[in-house]
Amino acid sequence: MSANQFQNPVVRWIDHRLPIFSFLNHEATEYPTPKNLNYFWNFGSLAGISLVIMIITGIVLSMNYTAHVDYAFDSVERIMRDVNHGWLLRYIHMNGASFFFIVVFIHIFRGLYYGSYKAPRELLWMLGVVILLLMMATAFMGYVLPFVIVGVVILHLVALHRFGSNNPLGIDTRGPQDTIPFHPYYTIKDFFGLSVFLTFFAAAVFFFPNFMGHPDNYIPANALQTPAHIVPEWYFLPFYAILRAVPDKLGGVLAMFGAIAVLFILPWLDRSPVRSGRFRPIFKIFFWVFFADCLVLGYVGAMPAEGIYLVIGRVATVWYFLHFLLILPILSVAETPRPLPQSISTPVFGGSGAMAGASAAPKRKVE
Numbered sequence: 421m422s423a424n425q426f427q428n429p430v431v432r433w434i435d436h437r438l439p440i441f442s443f444l445n446h447e448a449t450e451y452p453t454p455k456n457l458n459y460f461w462n463f464g465s466l467a468g469i470s471l472v473i474m475i476i477t478g479i480v481l482s483m484n485y486t487a488h489v490d491y492a493f494d495s496v497e498r499i500m501r502d503v504n505h506g507w508l509l510r511y512i513h514m515n516g517a518s519f520f521f522i523v524v525f526i527h528i529f530r531g532l533y534y535g536s537y538k539a540p541r542e543l544l545w546m547l548g549v550v551i552l553l554l555m556m557a558t559a560f561m562g563y564v565l566p567f568v569i570v571g572v573v574i575l576h577l578v579a580l581h582r583f584g585s586n587n588p589l590g591i592d593t594r595g596p597q598d599t600i601p602f603h604p605y606y607t608i609k610d611f612f613g614l615s616v617f618l619t620f621f622a623a624a625v626f627f628f629p630n631f632m633g634h635p636d637n638y639i640p641a642n643a644l645q646t647p648a649h650i651v652p653e654w655y656f657l658p659f660y661a662i663l664r665a666v667p668d669k670l671g672g673v674l675a676m677f678g679a680i681a682v683l684f685i686l687p688w689l690d691r692s693p694v695r696s697g698r699f700r701p702i703f704k705i706f707f708w709v710f711f712a713d714c715l716v717l718g719y720v721g722a723m724p725a726e727g728i729y730l731v732i733g734r735v736a737t738v739w740y741f742l743h744f745l746l747i748l749p750i751l752s753v754a755e756t757p758r759p760l761p762q763s764i765s766t767p768v769f770g771g772s773g774a775m776a777g778a779s780a781a782p783k784r785k786v787e
């Protein structure tokens with residue numbers, strides 16, 4: 421849309437000199453989006469909204485929080501009792517962290533299943549892994565990092581808009597018949613997803629605000645006494661299990677960071693030209709085994725590091741790395757994928773639409 425097409429003269433005047441309205445119109449309204457996206461594609465926008473919720477409540481909380489070993493606990497109690505709606509802000513922020521991680525974990529597993537990390541979206545995926553690292557660092561240390569996350573999220577979206585979204589079939593769009601404008605179709609769908617999300621979120625904040633917390637947080641810190649069991653927040657548990665699976669301390673730290681580092685090189689480990697797990701019968705099985713492996717790691721991370729838990733933790737850790745370093749590279753060459761549909765529209769309009777040997781690899785050359 422050119423600047424002349426805007427009705428409002430002020431908008432037209434500004435846009436002629438600084439084309440921000442054309443840009444927004446193109447990227448948020450016209451933006452051609454595959455018409456077959458399922459609800460798993462709602463989680464990116466939900467992650468963005470969660471991030472905004474965390475930043476706003478975090479800033480307001482920090483206005484009343486005292487980061488001092490002698491005052492921190494009391495300042496939190498004051499927020500809960502005396503600050504207007506302080507309890508609400510704190511419970512939103514507390515539960516917001518958990519919901520943010522739930523949403524982002526679903527977002528990541530969506531990418532893993534539908535092969536969204538494959539060409540030409542490798543950098544989009546890698547920026548996502550940077551976001552994950554920053555989120556974990558922020559949850560661990562707090563404060564300044566949310567603003568860095570915003571910066572990387574903006575890069576993430578720029579990379580997304582370069583080639584547009586992948587889709588459940590994992591094949592490229594082949595023209596306007598395969599896409600619809602982002603607005604109003606996906607804005608409405610995102611709003612619907614948001615209402616469902618907020619329903620669960622509000623239920624947690626108002627009815628079970630401490631469910632995902634830990635009772636130890638209600639005991640003031642005592643510098644002279646180390647707690648008997650240190651258990652991190654639930655979203656760290658799988659990584660904590662990997663950390664403890666290695667007997668050597670440095671080795672454990674390396675394995676823990678290695679678990680994320682391996683995600684960076686994932687686009688080069690899985691070389692299969694077919695993106696979506698829907699057409700990869702063996703990959704699909706291993707995907708679910710991997711998913712179960714992550715749950716097992718999470719469970720083991722919450723248990724004491726001894727006896728059977730240690731054994732299970734070690735097996736699950738080895739499997740985690742085997743999945744990426746051995747299974748995916750082997751499947752890339754050994755698996756015979758099912759035939760791909762000719763286009764996004766064919767499965768809807770024309771029978772099975774299967775075309776033997778069709779490739780999910782991008783048609784245009786990607787540098």
Ligand code: HEM
Nearest residue numbers: 461462463464465467468531536545548549551552585586
């Ligand atoms: C603050 C955290 C994040 C935000 C706000 C965010 C935002 C978004 C949005 C809005 C989209 C488009 C909608 C969608 O596909 O759901 C998207 C797509 C994507 N994101 Fe994220 N993201 C975040 C974290 C991550 C992480 C941690 C990863 C991976 C490790 C990741 C990987 C991807 C990929 C591969 C796509 C393209 C998916 C496709 O088109 O199939 N993102 N992201």
